[in-house]
Amino acid sequence: MTRQAQWYFKVRKVLQPALQITLTFGGRYNMGVTYFETYLQALDACADVQGALGEEWVVHPPNPDYGYESTPRNAMTFACMGVDGVHYAILAIDDGITDESPVIQICPMDFSDLYQVISDSFLMFLADACGVSRRTMEEVFATEGTGKSALVTFLKERFDMSRLWDEKRTQKLELYLRYIQPRA
Numbered sequence: 001m002t003r004q005a006q007w008y009f010k011v012r013k014v015l016q017p018a019l020q021i022t023l024t025f026g027g028r029y030n031m032g033v034t035y036f037e038t039y040l041q042a043l044d045a046c047a048d049v050q051g052a053l054g055e056e057w058v059v060h061p062p063n064p065d066y067g068y069e070s071t072p073r074n075a076m077t078f079a080c081m082g083v084d085g086v087h088y089a090i091l092a093i094d095d096g097i098t099d100e101s102p103v104i105q106i107c108p109m110d111f112s113d114l115y116q117v118i119s120d121s122f123l124m125f126l127a128d129a130c131g132v133s134r135r136t137m138e139e140v141f142a143t144e145g146t147g148k149s150a151l152v153t154f155l156k157e158r159f160d161m162s163r164l165w166d167e168k169r170t171q172k173l174e175l176y177l178r179y180i181q182p183r184a
Helices: 003-018 035-044 122-130 134-145 151-158 167-179
Strands: 057-063 075-080 087-091 103-106 115-119
Touching: 035 057, 035 122, 035 134, 035 151, 075 103, 115 122, 115 167, 122 134, 122 151, 134 151
Parallel strands: none
Antiparallel strands: 057 075, 075 087, 087 103, 103 115
C-alpha cells in the first residue's frame, strides 16, 4: 500500500467518529464538517469522480505531499491540470483546514509566479467556478448533507475553471498569499 493510500485510510478511520484528522507527516489538519470534507464524502460515494472539477483532474484522495518542492507544506492537493505539474490545493491555516481556508493554484514550472490564489474559500471556489451565488452553492451542500447525492452531479454540470481567471478578481485575493508556508 502506498504512503498516500495509508494516509487516506487513516483519515477515513479517524474522521468518521471524531471528525478530526491527524497526519503522521505533513502537519495536523483539523477538519470538522467543512465544505471540503462534505466534498470529499460526496466523491467517496461517486463511482466516477472525474469531471467533477470540469477539465481538471480530481486528486482523490487529496494529497498533502504532491511531490513538488514548490507545493506549500500546509497545502492539501485536491486537483491537477495534468500539464507542467500545475495543481490546486486548499491551505491549512493555523494547522487546520476550515471553511475559511483559501484555495491556490501551484505552478511548479513558472518560477517567477509559483502561486495564484484562486479563491478565499473552498465554497466560493466551487460557487464561482460553477457561476452561481454563495447561497446557491450552500443549498447544494445542504441537500448533500441530507444524504441525497447532489454535489458531484451539480459540479459535473456546471464547473468551469475559466470563470476564476479574472485579473481584478485575482488581484483582490493576493492578500491570502501570506498563508502559504513554503517547504524550504
